[in-house]
Amino acid sequence: MKVKNILLSLLVTVGVTQADVQSNMAQVQLTSELQGVAGNKEAEIKSLVGKIGTIGFSTVAANTHIEKFYYEKYKEKGVEMISFFGMVNIDKLRPLLLANPDFGAYAPFNFLVYKTLDTKTDDNTWFGHLAPDTMLDIIGEKNTDTRKAFTEMISGFDALVNKEMKPTKTKRFEHTKALPEKGLTKLVKKFETPDDLEEWVEDFVADHDGRFSKHNFIIAGFIDFKFEYADREMAFDKYDAYWVSLLCHFEFSNSIFNRGMPEAGMFAPCSVYFYIPKGTNELHVGYASVDNWINALNFKDQKRIDYMRSIDAEVVQTFEEMGFTLLQKSAGN
DSSP, X not given: OHHXXXXXXXXXXXXXXXXXXXXXXXXXXXXEEEEEEESOOHHHHHHHHTTGGGGTOEEEEEEOOHHHHHHHHHOOOOEEEEEEEEEEOHHHHHHHHHXXXXXXXXXXXXXXEEEESOTTTOOEEEEEOBOHHHHHHHHTOOOHHHHHHHHHHHHHHHHHHHHHHOOOEEEEEEESSOOOSSOEEEEXXXXXXXXXXXXHHHHHHHHHHHHHHHTTEEEEEEEEHHHHHHHTTOOOXXXXXXXXXXXXXXXXXXXXXXXXXXXXXXXOXXXXXEEEETTOSEEEEEXXXXXXXXXXXXXXXXXXXXXXXXXXXXXXXXXXXXXXEEEEOOOOO
16 A cells, blocks of 8 residues: 555656646747858858848948957957847838837847857857847737738848858757746836927937946947938838937946857847837837846846846936836846
């Protein structure tokens, strides 16, 4: 009788363990799949970027050889090469931005390229971006049609990358911890109707850039979608203004990309999007928080996590100093 009870207990225990394993397996989600080619392929990457116009893409900014700035400023060299390309397909983004302004968090999305120093075990150039589903989940997009349109837009870019780079290796990054329930931090600023809105926006952008500079941030790129669509004579009347600034913090990025986690560069620079809904006196701002980085790349070092969140909090603080009110704060889980 005792033996029978012991066997039953073992069976129950095994069953629970298997269920836990199956549950954990079910929670594994793809963050990104970078691709690689042996050797330093900087010339091939340059050629690739030169051809993106043939498929309707352009770069908001090409921030290349950031490792040189890291070394100059911090005397650290953790990677042989790391570059960031802010990729946009302006025409295909228009219906997405009109459907949901939060697409601005990935307008542009970052195409990361890096090569590590360790030539013995990893003599490869790696390149890629966050998986489309990851970007869509971070912005909270639920609509099936817009998710499909965004994914197809990214797929067109990936097809060119595969054709030109002919990758021979892949490196998958997966996460078991769910992304934050709310992946975006959002704020709003009310303002009085100006005599000239364009001039007001220009003054705001100058003030914004100056304030963030005092907090050791740099603007790594900028695109004014309202101007771009007016220039193309394409309707974009849902917004009185819409632009995106690429925000970067050198100390922050050096402490991660240059210290063992260059793949985290797929999250940077951070696209901070601004828009004024038509006929309103409200300037909205949003961006993806570092809690997405922490969960999607399985950060474990609590000291590093605390530092990342402190820089994220500094962004909110700076906006609040400019008269913004916090509407939604992303929080890790």
